[in-house]
Amino acid sequence: MKLMKSLRAIPFRQYISAFLFLLLLVSIAFATRWFQGRKMLFEILWDPIPVQLFYPGDRIESLALKNGKLALWDPYRGFGSRLIMPTAITLAHPLKLIAFLWGTDNGFEFMLLLRLVLAGFFSYILARGIGLSHLAGMVSAISYAFCGFFRQFHNFQDLNVEMFYPLALLFLIRLFQELKFFDLICCIWSGYFLITGGHPEPFYYFPGMIIVSGTYYTIEQLLCKTNKPKQIIFPRMFFIIFLILFFHMVHFIVEPGLEVFLRGWTYHPEGLGKLNFDIQHIIALFTPLFDFWLQSPRGIREQFIQFTAIPSYLGFFPGLLALYSIFNLRQSRGTLTFFWVFTIIMLGLLFGIPGFSWFLSLPFVNRLQNFRYFQSVLALLVSVLAGFGLDQLRKNTNLRNFLMLLSVLTLWLIFHLLRFSNYLLQNPRFLVAGALIIFSIALLFIIYFLRRASSGIRLAGALFFLVSAELFFYFIFVSPLYGLQAFQPEKPKFLERVNLDFHLYRLYSPDQDILPPDTASIWKLRDIRERGPLVPKEYYRMVSGLNGWKTEQDAVDAFLQNGRFYLPFEMDRIPDPAQDMLFGYLLTKHRLGTKSLLEKFQAGILFSPGPRYLSKAKYTVVNKSRDALLLHPPSRLKCSEKILNGNLLFEIGIMPAQGPQSDGAEFLLLGQTGSGARLLFYRFLPYSEAVKSGWKEYRLNLREQAMLELATLPGPRGNLAQDFALFGSMELGVADSPEYQLLDDSGPFLYQRISRVPRFFLSRNVEWVESQEKSLELIRQGKFSREKIFLSGKNPGLIPAQNSIEPSLGDEIYLQKDETDLVELELKLKEPAWLIMTDSYLSGWQAFLDGEEKRIYPANYYFRAVWIPSGAHRLKFLYHPLSFRIGFFKSIGFLIVGLVLTGLLIIRRIKTADGSGKFSA
Structure with missing residues (x-):
């Protein structure tokens, strides 16, 4: 199929009609939630991370931007963590900026809606750009915007990436076909917005798209023999290498991202990088009706079951049209073949077909893998193939093949309906959905057997309606796995019953339901837990040392236990001196306290010689x-x-x-x-x-x-x-003891440690250790406490006048400013001392004492210490990482170059009416 010479040849009214139709469908889909007073922002189908990790950081960034500042540090997560991952990296993304500046949940809802619309609209442009008709482009747009991947992960920041995949793929195809300057500029801009999506995915998937498209069209040009081999191969190889290097260098997240990744810890159980879907789950690509009852892939360890969710559905009718397009491979001009080759590669990766899984073992990919990422690329390819199939059907060609394919898929679907009939009969909604699919298939058979000359056109029109209806209703009626609004943050009730100075003290809740990790920042509370796929490596080592974990697998098991996805502080294992250092307030709850006993009971027999029924659920x-x-x-x-x-x-x-x-x-x-x-x-x-x-x-x-x-x-x-x-819950809470004072028991049990430690205190009893590893060993030995501070490094000869942990009479500390990236203190010391700040010691922080920069020493492995002479002083901590500064100015440079190149393109288009002019080899 011949590529169109220019996207300008498409009537403008068709662009408008496609965009408005998508906007209408997506708005109605969202309205089904809004009318019930709910928000899709908090509707979690698979993973609570969007709400519990990204959303709180987005709220911090939004407030900072509205105040004219840029937040790079989250002071509320853990003991302070880099906000550049995962929130600030999306600052260059236009839709995220809209939500940040809007500043309310409505802004984020609008962003979700608009990026689904744009994902479909860009897919429409891709379909039209490769020569498909308006109706086929609409089918491609609907199939991509309403695919199951977007339904399951609509509130993930991944969609900032997937939204631009269609444009990036279109201009890659055009560039490697004809090597036009216009396509290069468009490819650079679309790729730039892919990278700014704030996700590691495009760093290895987008190069894959570049390599596949570049290699395919190089081979195609060689087979056509239109030019000499050198003229074909060299420029395309240059652009493959140039684009890969370019997109890995231009965005400001590269340097901070590498810093976070290389100095971070992420859970990675052995074998996770090689996960794939069982081939029996291929039915789930066509319909989500059987998602709940298909067996888990064979040979998967129990801890991996939560990662083997059913593949996101593509839809029965889009799948039918995509498969039908294969009958037109011989008549196609190469573009259809390219999409089929790319689709087979994605299917091979998704289902672990031998010969394809080598990709998962590549460096970085095997650490950052999440094989659900393949699904969005696969959905895009299938949506375009569905457009090819619809155009082929309109031409009344190979209608018998269409009938044969429809019959086979119908029998396959009926087999599964019968196989799971008992489940369907108990779930009326799924039963009705299955019946509607069968009725729709019957409608197609009726249209075909009318035997009119326009049967293909009628079938195409019917399929356009069925594709729209099927995916639209799937989008609305598929239920969230965790229940409606299960993870919408609610203001903790204990805030109304305790006067907590959130600037000076931190919280710890062993119950992730009363206070989910990372959501404390919404109410400006400091929670020492840190949830996320990537945490600072120093934080991981400190928690491991405190809990006495011997191996990384111990940490992984604790991280994944009961779906918590954070590193817990196991109170029964942490020495009391360390608890005094760490905890300001300790929260437990009636039902979900510090330790669950449900799994600790073993079945026995009482008053009866026969066995009795026992179940844990x-x-x-x-x-x-x-x-x-x-x-x-x-x-x-x-x-x-x-x-x-x-x-x-x-x-x-x-x-x-x-x-x-x-x-x-x-x-x-x-x-x-x-x-x-x-x-x-x-x-x-x-x-x-x-x-x-x-x-x-x-x-x-x-x-x-x-x-x-x-x-x-x-x-x-x-x-x-x-x-x-x-017997429900069975939770063992904190015992009454001299260390804790019970503040309230009307809701959650709220305890306060008697000897709580503020974020800032003075110490004159320090001991120097030669390295951080030695300091970490002291933590493992249970010597982590407030009584003696261990400083890592070489002693600079700063010795306090007295060896005491108690402040001298007249010592005063006043907190003047406490912002995301800035903390200012006023100090009045009678004698010199070390200012200990229980915020994380991570690179990028600078300390200024009365305007003069001072060195920050690691205290007790993970915290900060600064030497303060006697007298009155002002101490300022500023977060200004070098990695971000390098990336920022580099990105500004790219934007300037990009704008200049775009200006040159406009001038050139004005001078050359036909817009031609290829790069020379």
């Missing part, structure tokens, strides 16, 4: 779900872990099998010390009360109970077949 009682143990009375469970003391927070409930004999169950907790045992808790829960009030919540103060046992008995009627007993 999530159960719902009176519309409230809990993780719980379900026991068939009579039964007995023993906790495998010794419990010295603590607050046991638990609930009881009934899962009744309704009938005349349903009367309830008896619940018992037994404590065993030595050879004796005593009854700690007894409660009979009647069936009538259980179905009315649901879960019953209780708290026990356990002291020196070596073992804990749960027991259940049937109700007074002794019916063993009717009622099931539920």
Whole structure:
């Protein structure tokens, strides 16, 4: 199919109609949420990271920009973390700037809507640019904008990348076909916006697109023999190398990104880089109807199951049209063949077909891999192939092949409908969706058998409608995996009951539900946890040392446990001196406290010689779900872990099998010390009360109970077949002790450490160690505390006048400014001392004492220390990393060069009416 000479040949009204049609469809899809008072920004289908990691950082950046500043540091995550990853890297992205300057959730919602529209519109331009008709371009646009990848990850920043893939691919094709200056400039700009999308994905996928397109069209030109081989190969090889190097150098994120990556830790279990979808899941590319019931890929370790989500659907009818296009390969002019070759490569990577998986073992790719990234590129290619198929159908060619293909896919679909019929019958929404697909297929058969001369045109029109309807309804009705609005941040209730000076103290919550990691910044709270795919390597080492993890696998297991995706501070393993240093406030909750005991119970037998039913799962009682143990009375469970003391927070409930004999169950907790045992808790829960009030919540103060046992008995009627007993939550909270003061127990249990440590304090008792590794070893030995500060490096001879951790009389510290990238203190010291700041010691921070730069020393491995002489001083900490400055000025230089080249292009277009003029070899 011949490439069009100019995109200007397309009537402007067709551009407008395509954009407005997409805007209408996407707006209606969003309106289905808005009318219900919900936001798609918080609707999570697969991964909570967009809300719990990116959204809080975006809020910080938005506030800073509205105040005329640029935030590069997030002071609320961990002990302070670089905001350049992952938020500030999107500053050069136009749509993100709109959301930043808008500053509210509505701005982010508008950005989501607009980038879906633009993703489809750019796909339309791609389809028209390679010669497809207006209707085929519309099919391509709808197929890409409403594909399952965008539905599942619509609030990810990935879409800032995928949105520009169509334009980048179009101008790559045009450049390698005809080597025009116009296409080079457009390729540079579209690629630049790909890189500014704020995601590592284009750094290795976009070069892949350059290599595939450049290699294919070089071979095509050689086969056509239009020029000498040198004239064909050399300029195209030059542009392949030039574009790859160019896009890896021009954007300001390259240097900061490399710094973060090389000095960061990301979870990477052995084998993660080689994950792929099982070939049986190929049905999920056509429809999401069977997503919930397909088996996980064979041979996958349990910890990887959460990474093997079903591939994002492409749609039955777009898939049908894409497959139909293969019958026109012989008549095509090469572009169709290119898209099929590229599609086969993407399918090979996605499903791990032998011969393709080598790509996943390449450097950086095997560390940054996430094989869902392939799905967006695959969706784009299939959407274009669907456009080819529609144009072919309109010409009334190979209609018998179309009928044959439709019949085969229909039988395949019916096979799966029958295979999962039991599940579909229990899920009316899925059953109706399956019935609608079958009805739509029947409509196509009817149109075909009318046997009119215009059957192909009628089929094309019907398929355009079916593609739009199918993907639109999938987009609306596919349910979020975690429930509606499951991760929308809510203001913590404890803020209303405690006066917390968020400038001076930090929070730690072992419960990610009461305070999800990284969301504390929304309320300007400092949470020492840091969630994300990439955390500072020093932070990882410190947490590992405190928790006593011996290997990286221990950290990975803790990181992935219960889907937490952050490195926890395990309170029962951290030495008390380190806790004094780290924690200002400690939050626990009734149901989700510091340690879950659900997995610590082992099945036993009580009052009965036969085995009883036991299950550990999530159960719902009176519309409230809990993780719980379900026991068939009579039964007995023993906790495998010794419990010295603590607050046991638990609930009881009934899962009744309704009938005349349903009367309830008896619940018992037994404590065993030595050879004796005593009854700690007894409660009979009647069936009538259980179905009315649901879960019953209780708290026990356990002291020196070596073992804990749960027991259940049937109700007074002794019916063993009717009622099931539920022990819900079973969380062990912080025990009452001299170290903690209970502030509130009306909602979450809120504790305050008696000896809490502020962010800034003075120390005159320091010990020098020769290296950071030695300091880390002291942390592993449990010597990390406030009493003695370990400074890393060579002693410069600064010795305090007294060797004491207590401040001298008259020592004063005043916090004057506390901003994202700036902290200012006023100090009045009677004697010289070290100012210890429990913010992270990372590169890019500078300290200025009375205007003179001073060295920052690492204190206790991860914190900061600055020597302060006696007297009154002003100390300023400023975050101004060299990597960002280099990247920023380099990016400014590119923008200037890009604008100059664009200006030259405009002048040249004016001088040459036909717009021709190729690069010479």
